[in-house]
Amino acid sequence: MLRISDLNVHYGGIHAIKGISIEVPRGKIVTLIGANGAGKSSTLRAVAGLVHKSSGSVLFDGREIGKLAAEDIVKAGITMAPEGRRIFPHLTVLENLMLGAYSRSDQKGIARDIDWVYELFPRLKERTWQKGGTLSGGEQQMLAVGRALMGSPKLIMLDEPSLGLAPLLVKEVFGIIKTINDEGKTVLLVEQNAYAALKIAHAAYVLEVGSIVLSGTGEELLRNPKVREAYLGG
Amino acid sequence: MSLAMFVQHLFNALTLGSLYALIAIGYTMVYGILRLINFAHGEIFMMGAYFVFWGVTLFHLPWPIAVIGAILVTSMAGIMVDRVAYKPLRNAPRISALISSIGVSFFLQNFAIVVFSAIPRAVQRPDWLVKVIVIDKIRILPLTLVFPVLSFILMMGLLYVVYRTKPGLGMRAISKDIETSRLMGVPVNRIIAITFGMGSALAAASGIMWALRYPQLQPVMGVIPGFKAFIAAVFGGIGSIQGAVIGGLVLGFIEIMIVAFLPTLAGYRDAFAFVLLIIILLIMPTGLMGEKLEDKV
Incomplete structure (x- = not known):
C-alpha cells in the first residue's frame, strides 16, 4: 500500500535519512524501531510532507505522493498522530x-x-x-x-504513542492500535518501546543512524539476538 | 460640561473607538497567525477610502455598490500584499517580514501619492449622514450613530467566521501550531490569505467611514490611525480579537474625553496614545487579554 524507496532527507549539512526503503502492506501493522536520532520520526515526517525529501519516491496505492503538500497527503488518505501529541x-x-x-x-x-x-x-x-x-x-x-482517525485515513502513522505514559496506559494504547488495525486501518508505528511494538507488528524495520540495519516480521525480530541485546535489554 | 455635551462626546468616542477597533482586528489577526506586525495595514485602510471615492466620483457608482466594491478590491489588495511581500519570507526570521511590511507601507503611501496625488481631497458626504439630529438639546451627527452600529455588525460577522466556521477553526488552529495544522489537512496558505482578506476588508470599512467622518482623503491618512489601532491591539493583548475591540474602544474614549475635559491638552491627543503604549509595554506587555503562558504539562 505504501512503498518508500531510497528516501533521503538532509537537515542542513546533516544526512538524517540515508536511502531507506520501507514497504507497508495493506491491513498490516508495520513498526520502525531504533534509538533516539535514528531517523524514525524523520521518516514519518517525510511521508507526511512536513520535511523536504532530498530524493526518493513515496508510492501510496500506486500513486507518487512524494511531491505533494502536507494537506494533499491527508486528502490522499495518510494521517499522523505526531510525536508529543x-x-x-x-x-x-x-x-x-x-x-x-x-x-x-x-x-x-x-x-x-x-x-x-x-x-x-x-x-x-x-x-x-x-x-x-x-x-x-x-x-x-x-x-x-x-484526531488522526478523523481524517478517515487508509494509513495512520503513529509517532511514539506510548511516550511518557504510565505502564497501564501504555498497554491500553497498544490495545487500541490493535483494535484500529482490526477495524481495517493500516498502521505505521514508530516506537522506542520496541518490545510492545514488535509484539503487535506484522513487519518491523530497525533503524540505526539513518539506515535500515534489520527487517523482518515482528516475531523474527523479537527472537533476533542482536535486537534483544540492543533494544530489548538482553 | 453639560450632560448634553457629554452625551455628544460619548457618541464621538464610540465612533472613533469602533473605527480603531476595526483596524486593530486586522493587526491582531495577522499577528495571531503569523506573529507579524503588518505595518502596511494603515495603508490598506487608506486604499479602502480612496477606492470608494474613486468609485463614486470617477465611475459614478451608487454609494452601496461603491462601498462593497471598494471593500472587495481592498481585501484583494491585502491578499496581494501578503503574496508579494510576506509569503516568500515565511521561513525567514520574523524580523525580515516585519521590515518588509514597513517597506510595503512606504511603497503604498508613495504609490498613492502618484496615483491619487498628494493634494488632500474633500469628501462629499450624503446628507442623511450629516444632517444633525436634535433630541432634547443633544445634537447628534447621524453618522455617530450609524458607524458604531455598522462596526458592531462587522465585528459580529467576523467573530461568527472565526468561531463558527471551518476556515475560522483553521485560523484558530494555525494561530497555535502551524505544522500540526498542516498535518490535519488545513490548507495553511489559503487560510492565511483569508485572514489577510478579512482583516483588509475591515480596515477598508474603517477607512471609508473615517473619510466620511473627517471628510478628507490624503495618501498618508492611514499612518496615524494605523499606529493608534496598533496601540489598541497591543493594549487589548495582541492576538486576541476581543482584546483588539476593547483596546480600540478604550483608546477612542481616552482620546475624545481628554480633548473634551482638558481642552488645553488637545494638541497632545496623539501623544497620549503613544504614552499609553509605553506604559502598557512596561507594566503589562501581554495586554488585557493577551496569551498567558499556560502551565499545564
Whole structure:
C-alpha cells in the first residue's frame, strides 16, 4: 500500500535519512524501531510532507505522493498522530477532532467517525467540551490518535504513542492500535518501546543512524539476538 | 460640561473607538497567525477610502455598490500584499517580514501619492449622514450613530467566521501550531490569505467611514490611525480579537474625553496614545487579554 524507496532527507549539512526503503502492506501493522536520532520520526515526517525529501519516491496505492503538500497527503488518505501529541490546547476536544476531519466534507461520515472515536475512547466523550490543554497526558494521546482517525485515513502513522505514559496506559494504547488495525486501518508505528511494538507488528524495520540495519516480521525480530541485546535489554 | 455635551462626546468616542477597533482586528489577526506586525495595514485602510471615492466620483457608482466594491478590491489588495511581500519570507526570521511590511507601507503611501496625488481631497458626504439630529438639546451627527452600529455588525460577522466556521477553526488552529495544522489537512496558505482578506476588508470599512467622518482623503491618512489601532491591539493583548475591540474602544474614549475635559491638552491627543503604549509595554506587555503562558504539562 505504501512503498518508500531510497528516501533521503538532509537537515542542513546533516544526512538524517540515508536511502531507506520501507514497504507497508495493506491491513498490516508495520513498526520502525531504533534509538533516539535514528531517523524514525524523520521518516514519518517525510511521508507526511512536513520535511523536504532530498530524493526518493513515496508510492501510496500506486500513486507518487512524494511531491505533494502536507494537506494533499491527508486528502490522499495518510494521517499522523505526531510525536508529543501536539493537540491544540486552546480548542475543545470536539474542535480538535473536527480539525482532524478538516479535509473532508461528508458531514454524515464525519458524524459517524466522531461516534466511532468516542466509542474507542469513551473518556474523550465525557470531555467533549473541555479544552484540550486540560486533559491528562493519556487522554491527550487518545485525542491525538482519535484526531488522526478523523481524517478517515487508509494509513495512520503513529509517532511514539506510548511516550511518557504510565505502564497501564501504555498497554491500553497498544490495545487500541490493535483494535484500529482490526477495524481495517493500516498502521505505521514508530516506537522506542520496541518490545510492545514488535509484539503487535506484522513487519518491523530497525533503524540505526539513518539506515535500515534489520527487517523482518515482528516475531523474527523479537527472537533476533542482536535486537534483544540492543533494544530489548538482553 | 453639560450632560448634553457629554452625551455628544460619548457618541464621538464610540465612533472613533469602533473605527480603531476595526483596524486593530486586522493587526491582531495577522499577528495571531503569523506573529507579524503588518505595518502596511494603515495603508490598506487608506486604499479602502480612496477606492470608494474613486468609485463614486470617477465611475459614478451608487454609494452601496461603491462601498462593497471598494471593500472587495481592498481585501484583494491585502491578499496581494501578503503574496508579494510576506509569503516568500515565511521561513525567514520574523524580523525580515516585519521590515518588509514597513517597506510595503512606504511603497503604498508613495504609490498613492502618484496615483491619487498628494493634494488632500474633500469628501462629499450624503446628507442623511450629516444632517444633525436634535433630541432634547443633544445634537447628534447621524453618522455617530450609524458607524458604531455598522462596526458592531462587522465585528459580529467576523467573530461568527472565526468561531463558527471551518476556515475560522483553521485560523484558530494555525494561530497555535502551524505544522500540526498542516498535518490535519488545513490548507495553511489559503487560510492565511483569508485572514489577510478579512482583516483588509475591515480596515477598508474603517477607512471609508473615517473619510466620511473627517471628510478628507490624503495618501498618508492611514499612518496615524494605523499606529493608534496598533496601540489598541497591543493594549487589548495582541492576538486576541476581543482584546483588539476593547483596546480600540478604550483608546477612542481616552482620546475624545481628554480633548473634551482638558481642552488645553488637545494638541497632545496623539501623544497620549503613544504614552499609553509605553506604559502598557512596561507594566503589562501581554495586554488585557493577551496569551498567558499556560502551565499545564
